[in-house]
Amino acid sequence: MEQVLLLNITYEPLKIINWKKALNLFFLGKVEVIEEYDKEIHAVSFVLKLPSVVRLLKMVRKPNNLVKFSRQNIYARDRYQCQYCGNKFQPEELTYDHVMPKSRGGRTEWENIVTCCVDCNRKKGGRTPPEAAMRMIRKPTRPTWIPALKITIGFQRVPETWRDYLYWNVELLE
Numbered sequence: 568m569e570q571v572l573l574l575n576i577t578y579e580p581l582k583i584i585n586w587k588k589a590l591n592l593f594f595l596g597k598v599e600v601i602e603e604y605d606k607e608i609h610a611v612s613f614v615l616k617l618p619s620v621v622r623l624l625k626m627v628r629k630p631n632n633l634v635k636f637s638r639q640n641i642y643a644r645d646r647y648q649c650q651y652c653g654n655k656f657q658p659e660e661l662t663y664d665h666v667m668p669k670s671r672g673g674r675t676e677w678e679n680i681v682t683c684c685v686d687c688n689r690k691k692g693g694r695t696p697p698e699a700a701m702r703m704i705r706k707p708t709r710p711t712w713i714p715a716l717k718i719t720i721g722f723q724r725v726p727e728t729w730r731d732y733l734y735w736n737v738e739l740l741e
């Protein structure tokens with residue numbers, strides 16, 4: 568399945584969508600095609616090159632809100648690293664921790680959730696980091712990049728046509 572990089576009107580990468588969704592947006596007049604793959608799509612009434620990068624024609628405001636608050640994205644933001652002991656883990660060995668415990672009014676939001684290993688999570692219990700004498704590696708913040716995009720790029724070969732647009736806010740993984 569060919570994937571398409573969706574850019575905001577500012578050329579900022581927003582997310583990766585599948586080609587059917589990209590064509591749908593194109594036919595609705597919502598995007599313009601910026602880059603194409605060599606592959607062609609043959610339909611009854613047209614032949615088109617498969618888009619590889621499309622750009623929205625209207626500004627999507629607050630692009631940061633498009634960063635889905637999900638377990639996967641929290642782990643990606645924290646680089647699969649427990650924010651207390653600093654060790655890296657496989658996703659199935661990780662959980663997330665409310666810095667200010669939920670039982671004490673801590674909210675489930677980017678700024679109060681960190682990636683945490685099972686051991687540290689148990690050790691910390693219902694306490695704040697100072698109470699548990701545990702130091703956090705990084706203060707949790709709302710990501711300004713698209714974690715899922717980073718994950719995809721980490722696991723796949725980036726199409727050549729995407730490269731010019733990715734410098735924007737994506738750290739390429741080696």
Ligand SMILES: [Zn+2]
Pocket residue numbers: 649650651652653654683684685686687688
């Ligand atoms: Zn840990």
